[in-house]
Amino acid sequence: MSRHKQVLPRNGFTFKQFFVAHDRCAMKVGTDGILLGAWAPVVNVSRILDIGTGSGLLALMLAQRTEGSAQIDAVELDADAAQQAGENVQASPWRERIQVHCADIQTWAGQQTRRYELIISNPPYFEKGVPCASAERELARYTATLDHDTLLACASQLITEEGFLCVVLPESVGGYFVQRALGQGWHLRFRTDVAEAEMKLPHRVLLGFSPTAGDLFSERLVIRGPDQRYSDAFCGLTRAFYLFM
Template sequence: MSQSASVLRRNGFTFKQFFVAHDRCAMKIGTDAILLGAWAPIARVKRILDIGTGSGLLALMLAQRTEETVMIDAVELDADAAAQAVENVAESPWAERVQVHAADVQQWLKEENSRYDLIISNPPYYQQGVECATPQREQARYTTTLDHTTLLNCAASAITEDGFFCVVLPEDIGNAFTELALSMGWHLRLRTDVAETELRPPHRVLMAFSPRAGECYSDRLIIRGPEQQYSEGYTALTQAFYLFM
């Protein structure tokens, strides 16, 4: 996806209501995170946890979408990324509602007694393979420091009974993640398969898991129409954020 229309300031991304700098983050802003932040269910949410916040994008998107009383904790292991998230939050309209924590989420949760109605993560998903240019990028891309079992356990320890844990993953890895989650007692409640066009197979999947059993609602999102314009569904989902919509 071309982001040129939104990149109005150097080393960052300008949205309708906030700016996110990402030059000190290993993983840059991309479509995956924007989809997840716009898609995650927020009905009756009072507290939100963003695991691996990076630049703070998801936390800020959810701050924009929720009421003033909703508080958001954003946890990031990498010190440089966490510092940048702090700056991004401070310059946003929601500085008093988003708290960034530079910490290992496993250790941080052991010291927290809070429960969250919504936990969100754009998690690492690659297995260890080709070496990355920096240790920071490897940490952000690979599951070595936060494997999926650990991530699911962290979410389980902090979710409310009726809460949702939301992730975005490549379609094939998402299927394996779902099998793992179900084996650990989670229930898949929402799933959206994302395809670039109507004729292409899904390449990403958005999923919401809950400790509580219930019906699973599934649908499909197409990003671009026949003439490469953004689809009605994608526009409806993201137009509150993109400047060019």
């Protein structure tokens, strides 16, 4: 979790242009989601889908980045989280551009005729294991209700030919996810390995896939420099969002 989190009477996270309440969401606002929302490509994007929106963080970040040009659908299975995401959207400057749907993505995807230039997800990544404190947190944390093959298949139904599917995962899970995606006909086009410090191994990976083959752009992002301050690259990526950056 970033040091930029504000201590407020409300349970949530204040950004430069919006506030995200997350007290009724299993997974709280964190660096993973913020990195993904700031990193995903948005050039010439007019329709965006956020799968498993939780608090609505990614939908709100992408609304800010697209400056009025994109319509965003945000799908969330958990009713409490979906309601809170809707409230966060209504309190934001982009309430006219974001629609929150409380639905199972498999059912919802089968009902759609529209296609999206960008699909984004901060997906569950743990196999079923040690029980979490609540059923809601298990939904958000484990792949039992949205395994990676299902996520990839749903995205395949909904993506445009030139569109991108972007996810953030632990580095240890990223290789498995890439193999599953390639097996379903996706092409890896963007990869950013994220390390906490220069001398540390990557702990997260940002991945961008497309149905269309093309060059792979790969890079490494270090969050903190030798002085423990945020690196120039991290600041450049997230400055538009963090309140005191």
